[in-house]
Amino acid sequence: xxxxxxxxxxxxxxxxxxxxxxxxxxxxxxxxxxxxxxxxxxxxxxxxxxxxxxxxxxxxxxxxxxxxxxxxxxxxxxxxxxxxxxxxxxxxxxxxxxxxxxxxxxxxxxxxxxxxxxxxxxxxxxxxxxxxxxxxxxxxxxxxxxxxxxxxxxxxxxxxxxxxxxxxxxxxxxxxxxxxxxxxxxxxxxxxxxxxxxxxxxxxxxxxxxxxxxxxxxxxxxxxxx
Amino acid sequence: xxxxxxxxxxxxxxxxxxxxxxxxxxxxxxxxxxxxxxxxxxxxxxxxxxxxxxxxxxxxxxxxxxxxxxxxxxxxxxxxxxxxxxxxxxxxxxxxxxxxxxxxxxxxxxxxxxxxxxxxxxxxxxxxxxxxxxxxxxxxxxxxxxxxxxxxxxxxxxxxxxxxxxxxxxxxxxxxxxxxxxxxxxxxxxxxxxxxxxxxxxxxxxxxxxxxxxxxxxxxxxxxxx
Numbered sequence: 171x172x173x174x175x176x177x178x179x180x181x182x183x184x185x186x187x188x189x190x191x192x193x194x195x196x197x198x199x200x201x202x203x204x205x206x207x208x209x210x211x212x213x214x215x216x217x218x219x220x221x222x223x224x225x226x227x228x229x230x231x232x233x234x235x236x237x238x239x240x241x242x243x244x245x246x247x248x249x250x251x252x253x254x255x256x257x258x259x260x261x262x263x264x265x266x267x268x269x270x271x272x273x274x275x276x277x278x279x280x281x282x283x284x285x286x287x288x289x290x291x292x293x294x295x296x297x298x299x300x301x302x303x304x305x306x307x308x309x310x311x312x313x314x315x316x317x318x319x320x321x322x323x324x325x326x327x328x329x330x331x332x333x334x335x336x337x338x339x340x341x342x343x344x345x346x347x348x349x350x351x352x353x354x355x356x357x358x359x360x361x362x363x364x365x366x367x368x369x370x371x372x373x374x375x376x377x378x379x380x381x382x383x384x385x386x387x388x389x390x391x392x393x394x395x396x
Numbered sequence: 397x398x399x400x401x402x403x404x405x406x407x408x409x410x411x412x413x414x415x416x417x418x419x420x421x422x423x424x425x426x427x428x429x430x431x432x433x434x435x436x437x438x439x440x441x442x443x444x445x446x447x448x449x450x451x452x453x454x455x456x457x458x459x460x461x462x463x464x465x466x467x468x469x470x471x472x473x474x475x476x477x478x479x480x481x482x483x484x485x486x487x488x489x490x491x492x493x494x495x496x497x498x499x500x501x502x503x504x505x506x507x508x509x510x511x512x513x514x515x516x517x518x519x520x521x522x523x524x525x526x527x528x529x530x531x532x533x534x535x536x537x538x539x540x541x542x543x544x545x546x547x548x549x550x551x552x553x554x555x556x557x558x559x560x561x562x563x564x565x566x567x568x569x570x571x572x573x574x575x576x577x578x579x580x581x582x583x584x585x586x587x588x589x590x591x592x593x594x595x596x597x598x599x600x601x602x603x604x605x606x607x608x609x610x611x612x613x614x615x616x617x618x619x620x621x622x
Contacts, residue, residue, distance in 0.1 A: 231461060235506040269506030269545055276502035280461040280495030302544040310540040318528040319494055 174278050175289045177201045179216030181369060182291030182327065184349045185339035189326055190289055191224050192342055199226040202278055206236040206267070209252070210355030219348040231277055236267055252353045254362040256393050262299045262364045265353060271302040275311055275323065284320035293327040293335055295368065305329070332368055333375035340378040347381040361386035367393050400504050401515045403427045405442030407595060408517030408553065410575045411565035415552055416515060417450050418568055425452040428504055432462040432493070435478070436581030445574040457503055462493055478579045480588040482619050488525045488590045491579060497528040501537055501549065510546035519553040519561055521594065531555070558594055559601035566604040573607040587612035593619050 173190050177183045190199055203217040214230065221228035253261040271290070278288040296303035305328055312323040327335055339346065351369040352359040359366050361384030370390040373380035384390070399416050403409045416425055429443040440456065447454035479487035497516070504514040522529035531554055538549040553561055565572065577595040578585040585592050587610030596616040599606035610616070 233506075235457060235503050268508070268510070269502060269547075272541065272544065273502040273506050276495060276499040277461050280459075280499050282494070284494070304544075307540050307544050310536050314533050314536040314540075315498065318498065318530075318533050321495075 171198070172283065172286045173199045173289060174282060174286055175199060175201050176274050176278055176291075177203050177217045177220060178291070179203070179213035179220065179349060180291070180351045180365070181339065181344075181346055181349045181372070182293055182332065182335055184216075184220055184291075184346065185335045185342070185344050186289050186291040186326060187220060187224060188339055188342040188344035191226075196225045199224070201226055201228045202274075202281065203228065203230045204274060204277070205230055205232045206270070207234075208355075210350070210353050212352075212355045213350040216348055216350035220345070223345050223348060229281070231281075233273060233277070236270055236273060252363050254389075255364060256367055259364070265364065266300060269302075271300075271307070272311070275315070279315055279319055279321045282319070282321045287322045287324050288315075289324045289326070291327060291335075292325050293330050293332055295332045331375075332372035336372045336376035336378055340376065351382075356385070359384045362389045366390065397424070398509065398512045399425045399515060400508060400512055401425060401427050402500050402504055402517075403429050403443045403446060404517070405429070405439035405446065405575060406517070406577045406591070407565065407570075407572055407575045407598070408519055408558065408561055409515075410442075410446055410517075410572065411561045411568070411570050412515050412517040412552060413446060413450060413452075414565055414568040414570035417452075422451045425450070427452055427454045428500075428507065429454065429456045430500060430503070431456055431458045432496070433460075434581075436576070436579050438578075438581045439576040442574055442576035446571070449571050449574060455507070457507075459499060459503070462496055462499060478589050480615075481590060482593055485590070491590065492526060495528075497526075497533070498537070501541070505541055505545055505547045508545070508547045513548045513550050514541075515550045515552070517553060517561075518551050519556050519558055521558045557601075558598035562598045562602035562604055566602065577608075582611070585610045588615045592616065 173194050175187045175190055177187060201221045203214055205214060218228055253264050255261060292303045308323060308325050308328060315321050315323060351365045353363045353365050354360045359382050366384060367390040370380060371394045399420050401413045401416055403413060427447045429440055431440060444454055479490050481487060518529045534549060534551050534554060541547050541549060577591045579589045579591050580586045585608050593616040596606060597620050
């Protein structure tokens with residue numbers, strides 16, 4: 171039975187990976203990453219670095235079909251600006267990618283053997299913005315995938331905050347310096363997009379060190395009111 | 397709002413297409429076909445011929461991830477023989493492709509706009525062999541896809557037999573001579589594999605003409621006891 175960890179290269183799925191590695195041998199674990207023409211393709215370098223760190227198999231699947239309906243996170247003719255500010259704001263709807271989590275789970279399921287588990291780093295802070303991150307979505311998907319294909323979905327942080335994740339990951343010695351969150355995808359984290367603000371806030375609320383260099387390291391404090 | 401018809405090139409999804417065309421203009425309809433390294437890739441020629449017949453957009457998506465767990469329907473290192481006999485037999489389990497319908501639906505969903513519908517030709521005769529063809533699978537998938545992405549799944553033949561489909565399609569003048577069922581994928585239908593037997597039986601039970609040339613046109617009668 172293989173533990174397949176769907177890894178974006180960000181801190182949430184990296185912490186899922188750290189959780190899995192605390193209980194399994196490297197040969198029982200496979201990382202699954204996706205190249206979906208995301209603007210922040212930089213995150214795939216982080217996913218590979220995490221695979222090297224934990225000495226586990228890395229599998230990257232290209233998917234040409236995401237971003238069709240237009241999203242700030244994907245390239246192509248219907249490119250949209252990445253919104254700045256707090257992650258929970260209405261403007262973050264521009265970062266929705268139609269069908270994304272369903273497709274990631276489906277590809278993972280197709281690559282799985284019966285009995286395998288698929289791990290996802292979805293958390294409670296994702297729920298307001300992304301409808302495919304809500305508990306009812308994952309519960310239904312787990313039920314149908316288990317019934318049809320004997321593959322289980324595991325979402326350990328579904329009801330946890332991102333600050334909880336930072337705290338748990340700090341305890342597990344997850345190498346956060348290797349992870350990438352920024353949606354803009356430059357040389358360093360911008361510090362202004364929704365996911366940079368959320369990242370910095372999470373480390374702050376968890377009261378653990380943030381190893382990230384932000385191009386703008388003041389903005390997030392203003393946004394969250396510090 | 398676009399009607400996206402997932403088309404294999406076989407008679408079930410061709411009849412779904414005929415049903416959709418009876419109620420929609422060609423510009424409202426898109427055919428979605430999959431190249432998943434299926435042994436019977438010949439069916440994609442049929443899918444294209446059906447698109448030409450109905451003058452609708454044809455979109456073919458390659459998926460490299462299916463067949464990983466080994467199936468009689470896919471190529472690659474874990475190739476398995478196509479079983480002969482009746483479709484409902486235990487041996488037909490070899491034709492299961494892990495994750496297939498979930499992946500097809502997910503790709504359709506990623507390509508859809510909110511408000512679009514995804515049509516599938518699944519029918520009651522598929523239920524014993526394919527767990528991802530059963531009503532609870534499709535009902536759950538429709539619920540989660542509708543909630544997360546505003547995309548609906550339509551399965552008009554979910555509780556119909558293949559003979560019902562042949563009868564309905566005959567009334568709709570579906571060009572069955574353009575369709576392809578055989579899993580072996582030769583020059584003509586083999587007449588011995590599960591889906592050839594099922595096809596011939598369906599036309600017989602529906603009491604409508606079968607335009608198919610079977611390499612062995614006696615075997616199916618023995619299997620179904622005629």
